[in-house]
Amino acid sequence: MNDPFDRRHVRHAFGRAARSYADASALQREVEGWLLESLMYLDDRVPETVLDVGSGLGGAARAMRERWPKARIVALDAALPMLRAQAPARGRGLLAGLGLGRDIDRVCADAAALPLADNSVDVLFSNLCLQWTGDLAAVFAGFRRVLRPGGLLLVSTFGHDTLHELRHAFAQADDEPHVSPFVTIAQFGDALMQAGFRNPVVERDLLQQPHPDLASLMRSLRNMGATNALQQRRRTLTGRGRFARAAEAYDALRPAPDAALPSSWEIITAMAWAPEHGAPIREGGEEIARFPAQGIPVRRR
Numbered sequence: 001m002n003d004p005f006d007r008r009h010v011r012h013a014f015g016r017a018a019r020s021y022a023d024a025s026a027l028q029r030e031v032e033g034w035l036l037e038s039l040m041y042l043d044d045r046v047p048e049t050v051l052d053v054g055s056g057l058g059g060a061a062r063a064m065r066e067r068w069p070k071a072r073i074v075a076l077d078a079a080l081p082m083l084r085a086q087a088p089a090r091g092r093g094l095l096a097g098l099g100l101g102r103d104i105d106r107v108c109a110d111a112a113a114l115p116l117a118d119n120s121v122d123v124l125f126s127n128l129c130l131q132w133t134g135d136l137a138a139v140f141a142g143f144r145r146v147l148r149p150g151g152l153l154l155v156s157t158f159g160h161d162t163l164h165e166l167r168h169a170f171a172q173a174d175d176e177p178h179v180s181p182f183v184t185i186a187q188f189g190d191a192l193m194q195a196g197f198r199n200p201v202v203e204r205d206l207l208q209q210p211h212p213d214l215a216s217l218m219r220s221l222r223n224m225g226a227t228n229a230l231q232q233r234r235r236t237l238t239g240r241g242r243f244a245r246a247a248e249a250y251d252a253l254r255p256a257p258d259a260a261l262p263s264s265w266e267i268i269t270a271m272a273w274a275p276e277h278g279a280p281i282r283e284g285g286e287e288i289a290r291f292p293a294q295g296i297p298v299r300r301r
Helices: 007-016 026-042 059-067 080-085 093-097 136-146 164-171 185-194 214-223 240-251
Strands: 049-053 072-077 105-108 121-126 147-158 198-208 264-273 281-283 286-288
Touching: 007 080, 026 059, 026 121, 026 147, 026 264, 049 059, 059 072, 059 121, 072 080, 080 105, 121 136, 136 147, 136 185, 164 214, 164 240, 185 198, 185 264, 214 240
Parallel strands: 049 072, 049 121, 072 105, 121 147
Antiparallel strands: 147 264, 198 264, 281 286
């Protein structure tokens, strides 16, 4: 599958947004909290290694460091400035006083090409990162590869109805793509099943973020790094006439003349478990099962 996104542009946009992201990412922090609450399903199990994919400024990684002081916490992000902006987060309390608190390991890499060993992660956490990956099934296959059997997957992404008002407004101005395509909840669940994850629980929520005008919404998107990163995007600036037509079309969506512009965000969250070795995974239209070499019985003569 050809990646619809310009990976270099995605890295640059989020790197540039590192300074403004803390003030612009209230929605991301709210969804992050939802995912962190789901860690209770581990009961009293303490993971050895936790991976936060698309860690941004590291809020979730720090929260999991607080929860599991002895675990190895790895924060992974494709934008190096985001990793550099993460505040140091060493263990606190008695462990820190004894010099036993561990820092967070930071890795600059793409979610679609995790530089981790097979079966090396107990919990994989990813908050609002997957919408920037072109082949969701392939990314989930990579997540399954690094998770140990029985490992927990907690992820979220933007769904199909996200920014549908903005998409409609720009469609009245020209025929160029301005808003990224987002998956439906059915596509998201199918990709999880295709990758072989077990007992997935997928949920959908719709949030609203009002804005006074189109310019305000565009500034907010830029400050959180959510710019148009499509390969087929227009490479020149949006002209005043085109922007004015889009703004006029968006204004028509106000519920009342003095009301704010609606801005919809569909949030898809999922929890699933990595299967045991040998569970099939679909690749290239075929089912493939993988086993660790040490798990293959050898007959000796």
